[in-house]
Amino acid sequence: MGLASNCKHQILFGRNLNSITCKGLALIVIALFLGVVLLPLLSGYVGIDKNNLDLVYSRSLSLDSDNGIRKDKFLEVPQIVWGLNNQKIAFARACLTARMLNRTLLMPSFSASLFYKEIDRLQPISFDKVFQFDRFDSLCNGFVQLGSFSDLRNQTGVFELQKGSGRKWTAERDLDQLKQFIKDPFDGYEVIRIVGKNPFLWHDHWPVKDYARVFECLVLVEEIAKEADRVVSKIREVGKEISSKIGSAQSDFGSDSSLLEPVPYVAVHMRIEIDWMIHCKKLERKLNVSEICRSRQEIVERVGNIAGLKWSCCCLSCCS
Numbered sequence: 001m002g003l004a005s006n007c008k009h010q011i012l013f014g015r016n017l018n019s020i021t022c023k024g025l026a027l028i029v030i031a032l033f034l035g036v037v038l039l040p041l042l043s044g045y046v047g048i049d050k051n052n053l054d055l056v057y058s059r060s061l062s063l064d065s066d067n068g069i070r071k072d073k074f075l076e077v078p079q080i081v082w083g084l085n086n087q088k089i090a091f092a093r094a095c096l097t098a099r100m101l102n103r104t105l106l107m108p109s110f111s112a113s114l115f116y117k118e119i120d121r122l123q124p125i126s127f128d129k130v131f132q133f134d135r136f137d138s139l140c141n142g143f144v145q146l147g148s149f150s151d152l153r154n155q156t157g158v159f160e161l162q163k164g165s166g167r168k169w170t171a172e173r174d175l176d177q178l179k180q181f182i183k184d185p186f187d188g189y190e191v192i193r194i195v196g197k198n199p200f201l202w203h204d205h206w207p208v209k210d211y212a213r214v215f216e217c218l219v220l221v222e223e224i225a226k227e228a229d230r231v232v233s234k235i236r237e238v239g240k241e242i243s244s245k246i247g248s249a250q251s252d253f254g255s256d257s258s259l260l261e262p263v264p265y266v267a268v269h270m271r272i273e274i275d276w277m278i279h280c281k282k283l284e285r286k287l288n289v290s291e292i293c294r295s296r297q298e299i300v301e302r303v304g305n306i307a308g309l310k311w312s313c314c315c316l317s318c319c320s
Helices: 002-012 020-049 084-100 133-139 171-180 208-216 222-245 274-287 296-304
Strands: 074-076 104-106 109-111 124-126 158-162 191-195
Touching: 074 084, 084 104, 084 109, 084 208
Parallel strands: 074 104, 074 191, 158 191
Antiparallel strands: 109 124
8 A cells, every 4th residue: 555655646746757666557557547448449349340230239139138039019021932941041031130129020921832923823821830839939939939910919000111122222221220120219119010022032130040040949830740751751661662672781671660760762852833944944045055944754864863873763742
């Protein structure tokens, strides 16, 4: 205390700091002062500069919140379209958008049919007809929240958020728009309805791990799961029959274990739906080639001719 008091008096009265110890103490005090004053400013600057797409809204993104996602504020999105895998991605993007806004996502409609850009011909199917609604909320509890339209209290009007489009509508502008809807007066609306492009075409602002977490919460309804098991069972039966014919060592399966054995097979993703056929025909004309579009039979024959394959192919459409 004596040393500190002595150094303090030397500084206050303008004396020369002859003592090395006093000089060192003074430097430490100055360093601490600069750290306290400047460090928050510098860290804030770096946080903004490193990435304009960095979502730093702790209120809407915190995983440790005791309250979790709000259940009295909702986000409504357009019908989700195209192939099932694209629809899963679009659904996850809608979930993560709702998460950023700290809102429950109103259960969206998927599409049971495929029509390229012909939205009026799409056959909507409710989310809970494909995936287990309660199971999703249970697995994703605290991360994202799914709600139904019956949860609405209709205490306020619905605010429509028009998604931008075109080349000038950049990811940065899209994110800035979303940030505005975290604040009042927009945040006061019970429901924010996004209109315009389907979620698959929205700008992406989230890491892959967030999408993966949403995907892990998607559990097929029992009816579809059973159908998938039936298809896999059929494939394994075909594999077992072929194994027996060629004397494979894998042919010695018991009748009760045939569904559990890892019978080899080749699964082919055939792009034969309307939207793909329209796209590939246009691409063929553009490139002046005729090697892109193929029928189901042509695809099966080509796969069957791949060198090294020992098993015949089973087309999923033939397993019905």
